[in-house]
Structure formats: structure tokens, C-alpha cells
Amino acid sequence: MITIRKITDKDILGSDVISNNKPKISARAILLDDTSNIALMHVKKRKAYSIPGGGVELGEDLAGGLYREILEETGCKCMIVREIGVISENRARHDFTHDSYYYLAEVKGEKGLPQLTETEIQEEYEVVWFCFTDCMELIGRQKPVNYQFEFIKQRDLSVLNYLAAEYDPVCLEFRKRVGL
Numbered sequence: 001m002i003t004i005r006k007i008t009d010k011d012i013l014g015s016d017v018i019s020n021n022k023p024k025i026s027a028r029a030i031l032l033d034d035t036s037n038i039a040l041m042h043v044k045k046r047k048a049y050s051i052p053g054g055g056v057e058l059g060e061d062l063a064g065g066l067y068r069e070i071l072e073e074t075g076c077k078c079m080i081v082r083e084i085g086v087i088s089e090n091r092a093r094h095d096f097t098h099d100s101y102y103y104l105a106e107v108k109g110e111k112g113l114p115q116l117t118e119t120e121i122q123e124e125y126e127v128v129w130f131c132f133t134d135c136m137e138l139i140g141r142q143k144p145v146n147y148q149f150e151f152i153k154q155r156d157l158s159v160l161n162y163l164a165a166e167y168d169p170v171c172l173e174f175r176k177r178v179g180l
Contacts, residue, residue: 007088013093015092026100027101066103072116079105114127
């Protein structure tokens with residue numbers, strides 16, 4: 001899978017310090033419903049939006065981790081349409097590295113109810129659905145409340161900008177469906 005962007009403390013804080021830790025691996029999806037709206041996770045308490053997905057567990061492959069995370073966070077089963085790319089984060093201030101593998105996926109069947117963790121419930125997570133342009137605007141204009149959320153904003157906005165600029169034949173159908 002291609003690397004779309006590497007985000008470091010240089011981008012966020014102007015610092016050249018890096019972490020040498022092994023990256024945590026996550027799988028995330030630009031998840032389309034049958035009206036071509038995209039799922040976002042809205043963290044009400046943080047006034048933040050992010051693309052759904054999360055950590056791949058020991059023994060899981062990327063697809064298995066993606067299916068599990070999407071079901072937990074959005075309540076939806078999904079089908080991978082194609083790979084998009086990887087965003088690598090190096091958060092030196094937290095001595096943490098993270099590789100997020102992004103996929104384009106479609107909801108398979110009916111939308112269900114998310115299975116949120118206690119922390120996600122306390123932070124008032126909810127799944128919301130918007131058109132591609134609105135997703136870019138919501139993520140682009142949010143004001144991150146902390147260091148971690150600045151990385152999340154940059155990570156998700158980078159993949160959306162990549163998709164908006166992509167012109168390969170496989171993506172043309174997606175671009176048509178989301179009105180680009």
C-alpha cells in the first residue's frame with residue numbers, strides 16, 4: 001500500500017525530535033452508505049470528527065481489524081472496495097508512532113448500532129453521515145483540543161485530500177458517487 005503522508009512533530013510543533021518506537025497499526029475506512037454519504041465519528045465532548053477505524057489486534061490481519069472496528073464504531077458491516085493508502089504518524093512528544101491503513105468500503109446490509117467502549121460513551125461518540133465535501137469541511141475547520149487530536153485531524157484530512165486529488169480509473173466511480 002502506498003504511503004500518502006508522514007506526519008511528525010515538525011508538522012505540528014515545529015520540532016525535529018522523533019520517536020523510534022515500533023508503530024501501532026490501525027485500519028480505517030472511508031465508509032460509504034447507499035446514498036454515498038460517508039461515516040464520521042463525532043466526539044461531541046471534543047468537538048471533533050474523525051474517520052472510523054482503530055487498532056488491529058494481535059492475530060488479526062488488516063481486513064479483519066477493519067471489519068471489527070467498523071462494526072464496533074458504526075454498527076455497520078462493510079465490504080472493502082479498494083485500498084487507499086497509509087498515513088504514518090510520529091508523535092515524539094508522546095514517544096508514539098502509528099500507521100493507519102485506509103480503505104474505501106461500502107456498508108453491507110442495514111446500518112446497526114455502534115458498540116462503543118465506556119470511554120467512547122463518556123466522550124459522547126456518535127456516528128454521523130455526511131457527503132464527501134461536508135466531511136472535508138468538518139474535519140478541516142475543527143480546532144483540535146490537544147496534541148493527539150491535531151495529529152488525527154491532519155491524518156484524516158490528508159487522506160480526504162488525497163482522494164479528492166486522485167484521478168486513477170478505479171477512483172473515478174467513487175468521485176462520481178460523492179459529487180467530485
